Amino acid sequence: MESWHRNRLSARQAELVEAWLPGVRLVTDLSWKLLDTAVLEVEDAQRRYVIKAAGPSNHHIGREIDAHESWVSVWARLERAPMLVQSDRSENTLVTEYLEGSLVEGTAAEYDTETYRQAGNLLRIFHEQTARTDVDYEVRSTAKALSWLEKPHRISKSHVKQAGAILGAYRPKPVVLVPTHGDWQPRNRLMDGSELRIIDFGRFEFRPAMTDLCRLAVQQWRSRSHLEAAFFEGYGTDFRDSELWNVALLREAVSTAAWAYQFGDHKFEEQGHRMLREALGNF
Known part of the structure; x- marks a missing residue:
């Protein structure tokens, strides 16, 4: 397994992402260092994505999954927010599409x-x-x-x-x-x-x-x-x-x-x- 996730994702989280996005590689670590949430910009041969993952006590990933599953689509359909690609609540991990912009x-x-x-x-x-x-x-x-x-x-x-x-x-x-x-x-x-x-x-x-x-x-x-x-x-x-x-x-x-x-x-x-x-x- 590639080491793009080193020190940012657990072994199980990395396995999930590899299964979802085979051959993915790190572009940039966007994590906010005050919290335990990893935010990684990655890419495969076709496109770029954003991975978010955190430890079991972090509630932010679950909230983000809730938002994407039910409410964010009203913006995503207009290309004003990212689409959810994959998620796993039990492992506090999600992948969204990468949005262009500054x-x-x-x-x-x-x-x-x-x-x-x-x-x-x-x-x-x-x-x-x-x-x-x-x-x-x-x-x-x-x-x-x-x-x-x-x-x-x-x-x-x-x-x-x-x-x-x-x-x-x-x-x-x-x-x-x-x-x-x-x-x-x-x-x-x-x-x-x-x-x-x-x-x-x-x-x-x-x-x-x-x-x-x-x-x-x-x-x-x-x-x-x-x-x-x-x-x-x-x-x-x-x-x-x-x-x-x-x-x-x-x-x-x-x-x-x-x-x-x-x-x-x-x-x-x-x-x-x-x-x-x-x-x-x-x-």
């Missing part, structure tokens, strides 16, 4: 209004596929945010007290859930010519639609209202509920600061603390 993050496209018009339109198509009412979602999400405050972090005592008081006093109501990407930001988008494409569904889940906007709101939309306006021009309407939105931003801030500390991502942790200061200022 990562939006770090390029001029990251702050181009056309990027956000297309992003708004694509997200509306994704969200509109189905909807369900959940009476417990807000209860679960708030409890999860409070649990982050009990784990190791570097959030100040005053901010822990403020956030805990706000979340503890919050009275959740039933909400409508839709398919969400979960990490809707430029690092998960490609631009191929003038066409926007979407990748990475490891945080797919049914959530309130507005949660897909949290990361843009605290990053690219900060002090750039024209990008926010372009997004909603593409989506069709600003659908955020003010109370739910402020609570969602607070929960996102808490989890970002605590998660980034635990995984040693100091830049992301710094962003989480800024998000927390700003989110608390909304109350």
